[in-house]
Amino acid sequence: MPKVTESRIPFGEHETWVRVTEPDTPQDGALPLVVLHGGPGMAHNYLRNLAGLVDTGRTVILYDQIGCGNSTHLPEAPADFWTPQLFVDEFANLVQELGLAEYHLLGQSWGGMLGAEIATRQPEGLRSLAICNSPASMGLWAEAAAELRSRLPETTQQILALHEAVGTTGDPEYVAAAEEFYRRHVCRLDPTPQDFRESEEQMEAEPTVYHTMNGPNEFHVIGTLREWSIIDRLGAINVPTLVLAGEHDEATPATWQPYVDGIKDARAHVYPDASHCVHLEHPEGFRSVIGDFLAQHDGPNPHA
Template sequence: MQRDTRLIPFRDHQTWVQITTPDAVKRGALPLLVLHGGPGMAHNYVANIAELADETGRVVIHYDQVGCGQSTHLPDAPVDFWTPALFVDEFHTVQSTLGIDNYHLLGQSWGGMLGAEIAVRRPAGLASLSICNSPASMELWVQGAAELRAQLPPQTQDALDRHEAAGTVTDPEYLAATMEFYRRHVCRTEPFPQDFLDSEAQMEAEPTVYHTMNGPNEFHVVGSLRDWSIIDRLPDIEAPTLVVAGEFDEATPATWQPYVDRIPDARGHVFADCSHCSHLEKPEEFRAVIAAFLAEHEDTP
């Protein structure tokens, strides 16, 4: 595979893009654009999805959303700058600048939420949507997180509760308790894959987007997305949609079921023994499921 990178102007900023081209492009195989999570987690932890390039004969495109990774960082931007609409606009800037008319879209976690925000606007050229490990509302996400927290050891729950109440969420005891939740429900591969660690490290070095829109961690959601929901808009999605999650995912079944129930042409798939990063825990199986879905929705001889 060949990997090329470039910077694309977006408003007054720049978006870093990686284009992975297979050795042989298969006729009719549409490009796949990949949306990372966070918000603000950068593309590193979903980088292995680029293997679909050679496996399916299609171009695969990753990019770091503005505010993180190798795109422009904006630590002084006001809270109201960071909106889903900003990232929808950025996606279409990347898509149009690359001259892509017809495409598949895959989003993981926040990326799946963003993918849904793009799809409800019924953009021309969207052949399919893959929503991976994503909630349809943050209220459902918080409820699911509370259910999973209640299953943690009592001392772990106590540490989380005490430090959140005191506002000491950088205390080592709190961070250790958070890690216990992560090992169970975010990524069950031990040690954590390097790609995951790379995304974590860049987010910790520049936490503006994640802390502003989400909060200090995956289950203490106090940011601007805390009231976000797309449930009522889901019937507007026309693209065939695949919804995937892990058996032990922090995105519990109740959080993603609205996608399956309310998108007219949607179906779900659950990866056994996986959590939130199914693509890292069972990469070959994950890519095989995605590849089969993509092949159904393009004119490939």
């Protein structure tokens, strides 16, 4: 049986909760994988099944980013506290405290954006990067969301627009209309998996990070990340990169193509009959694609 250890790592005056799953039979040369969750603020729960990659003989590390899940919550922190650099620093602290000399990095949604931010800093131990279901800029994300919204039933579009105009996005009618978008482009499983519900429920209970950085939902981005873009910095990423998305993903090809174009050693994989949560909709297939990619890049660091 894999060994599972949970702990809290000091991060300045705060704490980062981390869960480390170690294989009972380690694969020789298999480097650990660190997983970055989305949101921002959705916590690790919905990515829990990625710990199944431990079956390939590697350690898998999931953690809750500051402000959500089991890590320190800071509901009174000002908006300018919540920056990408904060989470880059938290990750660097985690790697140092866990003593990771070399590792792979996988980020889903916002986690992929964060992974790209980290990779542009060229950390010494980073061996590969998997960017899953992530846009390269929030401008492209907003354009894609608008296009996908235009395909919703006319009545649904009208309800969304009405409540957004008057700021009543918490109204049950608006929430119900937004669910139509989620069913098509976020998670197409019915019922919604428990792991996803857990992440969503903890975010709704304390939405500081998500509402501050993103906004009320996936397609009405009015938070501090609305101007974010990494497109002009992608040339700094110097590790093999896999860009993965779903056929019906809210992260449409237009949002992630800049990663493929801008990162020297990048390739794309689009998973059929899947949306934003490929890892939940097709867990074994997703882990197979990721596992093969990681195994290809477990060798010596060419940048050492």
